[in-house]
Amino acid sequence: MPNLSGQRLCVDTNVFIYLGEQHAKLGPTARSLFKAAHEGFCALVTSELTLAEVLVLAFKWDQKDLQQQYMEALSPRRSLDIIPVSSEILVASARTRAIVGGKLPDSVHTATALAAGCAVYISEDRDIRTPDGLQLVSLSNLSTMLPGTP
Secondary structure, eight states, rough: OOTTTEEEEOOOHHHHHHHTTTOOOOOOOHHHHHHHHHHSSSSEEEETTTHHHHHHHHTTTTOOHHHHHHHTTOOBTTEEEEEEHHHHHHHHHHHHHHHHHHHHHHHHHHHHHTTTSSEEEEEEOOTOOOOOTTTEEEHHHHHGTTOOOO
């Protein structure tokens, strides 16, 4: 298990969904992660692609409160960097898919993580394929690595 203290951690879309939808099992761990970042334990990074992904069901179900919550959660702040999808990240994404395979959104996220200097990618997606240099840590295992997590 990696030491997360002082690290830049890239956060997958599903972590925001568990937080926003107040998932019974994983919502508390997601909250603890964002609290730890807010308190300076670590810094969080995500791709701006995350916004498009989290809003789909909120729009489909016409949940205006959830739409607003995601918009606020995915606004840049001291404890969260939103990395733009640049041509450099798209090229790195294509390179990653050529080597390890996987889905385009996942490769955009992992390329973003590496471009942002992250060594850890937090996701509950069991099918995600990460390139060399990026360690996948599942949200469900994260609670043992965060301060003050029940």
